[in-house]
Amino acid sequence: MRELPKLKVGIVTHFFDKVGVAVVDLNANLNVGDTIEFEKGGFSQTVSSMQIEHEQIDTAKKGQTIGLKVEKNVKSGDTILKKT
Numbered sequence: 001m002r003e004l005p006k007l008k009v010g011i012v013t014h015f016f017d018k019v020g021v022a023v024v025d026l027n028a029n030l031n032v033g034d035t036i037e038f039e040k041g042g043f044s045q046t047v048s049s050m051q052i053e054h055e056q057i058d059t060a061k062k063g064q065t066i067g068l069k070v071e072k073n074v075k076s077g078d079t080i081l082k083k084t
Contacts, residue, residue, distance in 0.1 A: 006081040009036060012074050013065070021067045022074050030066070030082070032058045038070075039079040045071045 009030050014023040030036070030047060037044040049069035050057050060066045 004083045006037065007084045009080045009082045011080065012038075012076055012078040014076055015070075015074050017073060020070055020073075022070050022078075024066050024068050024080060026060055026062055026064050026066065028062050028082070030060045034082055037081045037083075038072075038074055039081055041072060041074045041078055043072055 007028055009028045010024040010026040012022045013025055015021070016023075030050070032047050032050060034047045035044060036047060047068065050060055051067040052060070052064060054067075057066070
């Protein structure tokens, strides 16, 4: 079975370990419920919570910078991928 292609969604620019939130610059749209993969972190998760300027959002658009709740620690420079 062929693996679905992956789309580069964004890149982590900062990580707040106390609250488990990554700051992400988006290269593509992202929605709550999407499954994403952290390339360097080596794990996948479902997007459960995103914010812009402390406001909860369900959809983020290409070019925006968001706060993304993450399940594990990530590092600046980690690429986020989404199955298309």
